[in-house]
Amino acid sequence: MADAPFVSVSGLDIDLEVPGGRLHAVRDSSFDIALGETLCIVGESGSGKSMTALGLMGLLPSNAHRSARRLRVGNHDLLSLNRREMADLMGREMAMIFQEPMTSLNPCYTVGNQMSEMLIRHLRMGRRPALTLARDWLDRVGIPPTAGRLDQYPHQLSGGLRQRVMIAMMLMCSPKLIIADEPTTALDVTIQAQILHLLAGLQRELGITMIFITHDLGVVSRIADRVAVMYAGQIVEMGRTREILRDPQHPYTRGLLECVPAPGKTRPGAHLGTIPGTVPSLVGQLSGCGFAGRCPHAAVGCRGEIPALTVRADGRQVRCLFTPDALWSAA
Amino acid sequence: MQDAEATTEPTIPTPGAVLWGKILRHKGILFGGGIVAVMVIVAVLAPLIAPYDPYAQSLISRLQPPVWLDGGSWQHPLGTDHLGRDYLSRLMHGARISLIIGACTAAISGVLGTTLGVVAGYFGGRVDTAITFLVTVKLSIPTILVALAVVQLVGGSLTVVVLVLGFLLWHQFAIVARAVTLQIRDMDYITAARMIGCSRARILLTEVMPNLMNQIIVVLTLTMASAIVIEAALSFLGVGVKPPLPSWGIMIAEGRTHIFFDPWLVMIPGAALFALVLSINLLGDGLRDVTAPQGRN
Amino acid sequence: MLRFLLRRAGLALLVALCVSMLTFALLNITIDPALAMAGEDATDQDIQALRVAMGFDRPAHVRYLDWLQSVLQGDFGVSPYFGLPVSDLIMDRMPVTVTLGALATAFAVIIGVPLGVVAAIYPNTLIDRVSLSVAVFGQAIPNFWFSLMLIILLAVQFPIFPVSGTEGFSSFILPTIVLGTNAIPPIMRLTRTGMLDVLSSDYIRTAWAKGLQPRQVFFKHALRNAIVPVVAVAAIQAANMFGGSIVVEAVFALHGIGMLAYESIQRSDIPTMQAVILIFSLFFIGFSALSDVINAYLDPRIRVS
Numbered sequence: 005m006a007d008a009p010f011v012s013v014s015g016l017d018i019d020l021e022v023p024g025g026r027l028h029a030v031r032d033s034s035f036d037i038a039l040g041e042t043l044c045i046v047g048e049s050g051s052g053k054s055m056t057a058l059g060l061m062g063l064l065p066s067n068a069h070r071s072a073r074r075l076r077v078g079n080h081d082l083l084s085l086n087r088r089e090m091a092d093l094m095g096r097e098m099a100m101i102f103q104e105p106m107t108s109l110n111p112c113y114t115v116g117n118q119m120s121e122m123l124i125r126h127l128r129m130g131r132r133p134a135l136t137l138a139r140d141w142l143d144r145v146g147i148p149p150t151a152g153r154l155d156q157y158p159h160q161l162s163g164g165l166r167q168r169v170m171i172a173m174m175l176m177c178s179p180k181l182i183i184a185d186e187p188t189t190a191l192d193v194t195i196q197a198q199i200l201h202l203l204a205g206l207q208r209e210l211g212i213t214m215i216f217i218t219h220d221l222g223v224v225s226r227i228a229d230r231v232a233v234m235y236a237g238q239i240v241e242m243g244r245t246r247e248i249l250r251d252p253q254h255p256y257t258r259g260l261l262e263c264v265p266a267p268g269k270t271r272p273g274a275h276l277g278t279i280p281g282t283v284p285s286l287v288g289q290l291s292g293c294g295f296a297g298r299c300p301h302a303a304v305g306c307r308g309e310i311p312a313l314t315v316r317a318d319g320r321q322v323r324c325l326f327t328p329d330a331l332w333s334a335a
Numbered sequence: 336m337q338d339a340e341a342t343t344e345p346t347i348p349t350p351g352a353v354l355w356g357k358i359l360r361h362k363g364i365l366f367g368g369g370i371v372a373v374m375v376i377v378a379v380l381a382p383l384i385a386p387y388d389p390y391a392q393s394l395i396s397r398l399q400p401p402v403w404l405d406g407g408s409w410q411h412p413l414g415t416d417h418l419g420r421d422y423l424s425r426l427m428h429g430a431r432i433s434l435i436i437g438a439c440t441a442a443i444s445g446v447l448g449t450t451l452g453v454v455a456g457y458f459g460g461r462v463d464t465a466i467t468f469l470v471t472v473k474l475s476i477p478t479i480l481v482a483l484a485v486v487q488l489v490g491g492s493l494t495v496v497v498l499v500l501g502f503l504l505w506h507q508f509a510i511v512a513r514a515v516t517l518q519i520r521d522m523d524y525i526t527a528a529r530m531i532g533c534s535r536a537r538i539l540l541t542e543v544m545p546n547l548m549n550q551i552i553v554v555l556t557l558t559m560a561s562a563i564v565i566e567a568a569l570s571f572l573g574v575g576v577k578p579p580l581p582s583w584g585i586m587i588a589e590g591r592t593h594i595f596f597d598p599w600l601v602m603i604p605g606a607a608l609f610a611l612v613l614s615i616n617l618l619g620d621g622l623r624d625v626t627a628p629q630g631r632n
Numbered sequence: 633m634l635r636f637l638l639r640r641a642g643l644a645l646l647v648a649l650c651v652s653m654l655t656f657a658l659l660n661i662t663i664d665p666a667l668a669m670a671g672e673d674a675t676d677q678d679i680q681a682l683r684v685a686m687g688f689d690r691p692a693h694v695r696y697l698d699w700l701q702s703v704l705q706g707d708f709g710v711s712p713y714f715g716l717p718v719s720d721l722i723m724d725r726m727p728v729t730v731t732l733g734a735l736a737t738a739f740a741v742i743i744g745v746p747l748g749v750v751a752a753i754y755p756n757t758l759i760d761r762v763s764l765s766v767a768v769f770g771q772a773i774p775n776f777w778f779s780l781m782l783i784i785l786l787a788v789q790f791p792i793f794p795v796s797g798t799e800g801f802s803s804f805i806l807p808t809i810v811l812g813t814n815a816i817p818p819i820m821r822l823t824r825t826g827m828l829d830v831l832s833s834d835y836i837r838t839a840w841a842k843g844l845q846p847r848q849v850f851f852k853h854a855l856r857n858a859i860v861p862v863v864a865v866a867a868i869q870a871a872n873m874f875g876g877s878i879v880v881e882a883v884f885a886l887h888g889i890g891m892l893a894y895e896s897i898q899r900s901d902i903p904t905m906q907a908v909i910l911i912f913s914l915f916f917i918g919f920s921a922l923s924d925v926i927n928a929y930l931d932p933r934i935r936v937s
Binding site for chain 3: 468471472474475476477478479480481483484485487488489560564567568571572573574584587591594598601602605608609612613616617620
Binding site: 061063065087088091092093094095096099100102104107108109110111112113121122125126157159160170173174 | 832833834835837838839840841842843844845846848852853856857930931932933936
């Protein structure tokens, strides 16, 4: 890994105030991303992956508390920025693409209006040049620049088109970091592939650093340089994509991979894996490994303490008490 | 941080207990409900606890100020009016009129409006179109004006005022009942009841109505408040119930002649009216808060 | 959009027709108009004579069609009390009521909308609680009593406002406050809940993510969406205020249509009562149609489709 990572997150905690107490959505999360690299954060719903992204952007709901030892993007220390300075960065240096294209654009304003206002805000452009640039960007994301597009309202566009508008809008000010929170989940499968292709292409072309959040391991294999697997608010395993997919170390990652059919390997009619049990309650403190209740290898020690994230020589990080080799041979 | 939370297994309270818990913690309900309760008790017991006959005139003790003003005495804590009648006694008997009118009007309009609303929501189609149109027409009719006109032409009495207001204030019940019925009409338990052969009347009474009650109670309180204000306004304008009945509206109208020298004659009955309406509204708003599927905030 | 407008206009006409029928029925069939107009001292012969003179002896539907035909030509008959054509009386009084209604609506919107917006931006704070109290207060205070209290407080203690009468702008100030106060609560509450809803929506999160300034997020993106239902409610409230102006005009002796209504009711002047009730209903029907049209215009999902 590079000496000065572009994004550096250390000890990120996000708590939500809920009726039953304090919900620990993200616990002690740490990761670094190099310039131009794509990190995929994988996990099931409620694992804290979206919260991590929103926490980084400072877009958490009002009942959330964020704390961290370090939160850096480029040479900006996000922890020391006030709301106004943060707003200057958002959309300019770091941008975010959301999951719901149908509801993420304002129904009351035209596409052109919503796109140009960003350029007017961050690049101090005039209205006309902003609209011209917006039209160019629509072309770039595969929306032919027919005259009327900029004057259309979001409800006149399909989901796929809206997500293209969203991508164009968020990339227009050439941010250095883009956070994509399941940008394809709400779309049709054929559209999903197009959008993914578009996003990955633009990311490479512009050299943008990307955090891509998904629950889809197929997507991970196509775009990620590195993967962080989250479970119950914690990163349980992190490493290079190829290695993680080929040789998962944490029992949860392994379970996750067994749930996915592999073309050519999984025979028709064969049983896909499932992970028994459910995610533990995130309200209150964990008393041991979060996965212990569902882990086929859990031992007494797993319930006594939260395993630390150990770093191996090759850079792989795993949060498990046992060395994998011992685990798999015992199994 | 809070280890106890993770380990103690929470006991699950019954829905009723949860509701009562919310009610007892809701400041608006406690405050509003408390004042309404006091007013109801005073109104019911007025003949027993009022210090004087509210109609007894005494020309020697006219316009005595209340006890906190110069010249007031505990003999007449709220003073006397221009005919020497004890103001506190009139106020207590006036509460009876306001509450009777409020309750009876709310009952009549509640039955009328809820029936229309449930029928519209449950049967849908043309029935719904017709009833919705009826509600639209009703909304277009100026309530106070029509109430004034009809009461004036028919003659002001408690019964007339109640009947007229009952037929003028039902629309809110119809709107709410229709909306709720539409929501629950196709729920599985209604379908199930239909499938096992329950009659329509039975489904409406035993399946639909109980689900409406929460919202209807809220509308009931708010309609009661409107009825009380409108009655007072009619009586104030000289077109409601007739003197010497101690309606608060009449008391304010009579006090108006003396507004420059004895403004308390207007302030006291008005304050009572304001307090009653305010408390009923607080009670209604509070009930809406606690019965809403998710409490606000 | 054109089809929508035509349908809405058709509905308004149908409602107006029904209201005219109801009004007529109420004052001519449920009660005997001759009896009501003659007064208590009249003999049977007097009443019968009046019945023939006013045409009350003809069948109800004939009288209704007759009345409707005249009304459509702008003729509401002659007021037996004022001795003038009712349409003249109404035209004479209309400006006062329209001025009062417009001022009161403006007052309610100017107070209600900002309070609602601020309450939604700072929920559960002191300012939220204050604006909620204003709403509760405005909802509960009986307007005739509020008028008298303002008269006691302002006009008597500080005699800057006229207590009654129709003399220039200053005589509208107190009536405007009283009438407007009743309309503040619904406008304020709806603005608040609308803003709260919108502020938690996905597109507001997008607006923050774009790095827009709070001013742009709150006013350009949030308020624009939240205001749509508020405009509709403000129009309905305006219509209600015309109808509710009777009490306020009576207390402040403002010579508008409300006052005319009050005078005609006191004198059992049936032609005038009929006309005034119909006029107020038409106000409401017109305003609610207008509010639907404005709603459709403000929402691009309805306008552009």
